[in-house]
Amino acid sequence: MAKTAKQTKLKTGKSATPDAEEWLTMYEQMVRIRRFEERVNLLYTSAKMPGLAHLYIGEEAIAVGVCSVLNPEDYITSTHRGHGHCIAKGADVDIMFAELLGKAAGYCKGKGGSMHIADQANGNLGANAIVGGSAGIAVGAAFSAQRLGNGRVAVCFFGEGAMGQGFLAETMNLAQLWKLPVIFVCENNMYNEYTHFSETTAGNPADRARALGIHTEEQDGQDIRVVYETALAAVERARRGEGPAFLMFHTYRYHGHHVGDINREYYRSKEEERDWVENRDPLALFADWLLAKKLTDRGVLDGIEAEVKEEVERGAQFALDAPYPDPSEVSTNVYA
Amino acid sequence: MSTPSAEKTGARVLTMGEAIREALAEELRRDPTVFVMGEDVAEAGTAFKVLLGLVDEFGPERVIDSPISEPGITGLGVGAAMTGMRPVIDIMFGDFITLTMDQMVNQAAKIHYMSGGKLKVPMVLRTTMGASRRSAAQHSQSLHAWFSHVPGLKVVVPSTPYDAKGLLKTAIRDDNPVAFFEDKMMYQLKGEVPEEEYTIPFGVADIKRPGTDITIVATSSMVQVSLAAAEMLAEIGIEAEVVDPRTTFPLDKEAIIESAKKTSRAIVVDEGYQRYGVTAEIASVIADGAFYYLDAPVKRIGAMDVPIPFSPALEDLTVPTADSVVETAKALCGRN
């Protein structure tokens, strides 16, 4: 599947002060994630998608801000809520849709599905359905980069719920001990499924990284400029051999834990949801800033909207029409 | 060998989920040392909504939401069990028992023996099994064979609401660590469950359907699959006897061997991997105990030996079905 002209990737060698075109590319990626996820939800509610999906809507600034400071050959590891990371690292929506529908044209030939998309060509070592499960992979990738001396970094995305996993603590220790170029990105959307993180987490998660002496930042995840700047500093440190970083971004998922989680009032209020959507929406905040700074105008933003919408619709249609894998695929790829 | 089956009691009808909740509620009421701990077990009533309402009656001190810390809560369960409590630890997906392995295998299973019988670990680890939910490779496995392999652990695989309730009550009262596997696809399965209190002993198989021509030994949801197969076989004049061991350890070898001796043919069906699995163990029990009575080799049907694929087109090929049981039975009976 060919990329559309609009789906250009950012230049490598990231600027501390992106120009208008670079900001707009990031904006477009955020719009792409949002429209993709809305379409995923529609596929679910119209019973066209097997299984479930965990939507990233509301958290777009983190994936895009972080991945925009990475080069295509840098690594990421992702989570069950991974579509945003995948798109931000450069994946094509049509092939993603195909994977979500279990079609042969998908990134993993339909074998992985929503929770396991890997896009190794773009440095995405895979989404992961085990909470915290990818931390070892990220630290291992950083170890390879250090040993091979190729200057790459690895970013490990996870939710604040993963702080419950002792494994994460082990891997953070390894990373700091051996000064590995890995960035731990904690997307703190406040809920571990249906439970507020304050009911499951002692202390401030970021303090655990501080206790290990890891470079730690705690920032607003709804403002892409803050995310970009924070991530850039961390990645540059890592590339210089100064070791890992732990970045905790405050954010919110607008939808349920997964697409089937509709009635949420027993664990969070409608007012809280409304407040984030109305006052802290990462797309709206970004658009307002772009307009206020006169880096663009409404017409351009509307144009991006329209193009992305069409691209997403085309992608979904491509996947709906695509064939399932051949039955013989069931027993291939078990061993390399 | 058969215990009173539900049909004979003229009892009310519950789903498997309701039967499990009722067993827990009764034991929580009966014994103040019983508590339930796991991720989202309280207000959310688990990811499968099976425990809904328990926290209202017993409060958050006894139905406890935990961090996403499977090894931690399992280990806490071991220690609490050794010191006067009767923990029921909830591990959401059976795939996550891999995270509890040290606590279950090296700690819980060994402590009674290593202490020369001085210490005991009366805990239950409740978890799930079963594919077919389009949940892909990390949320679909049936790993009960792993625990069945370990001396010191008992393993329960109920196939009906009646059995689930009676066996769970026995599990909670048992003085040993017990792993209790619930098939996710069976939570809505309905069956008769009497109002009056009962328990079901471990190691006692239940003949779910009497027959004379072939024995089908099946576990968990494969009992339902085998009962459906038995109906199809009856239409062509083959009367299958469906034997449900209900616990893979202790295993009711006698009942299994007796049935095989009577019918002279046997198939073993289990949703775990076929390789080195429950079917292998039971087939060897039959081969050993009924060798001189058998007219054909014992056949095994398990999950295909591949990671469970996401795509519906592939996933459906990996699990045993009524059709595959029928085909195997026909072949064994020389009826192709």
Ligand SMILES: Cc1ncc(C[n+]2csc(CCOP(=O)(O)OP(=O)(O)O)c2C)c(N)n1
């Ligand atoms: C080891 C493990 N335990 C439990 C789960 C079930 N589970 C899936 S997502 C989730 C909550 C994750 O919360 P968080 O890490 O904060 O990520 P978020 O969903 O908020 O993005 C849980 C408990 C799992 N997938 N893996």
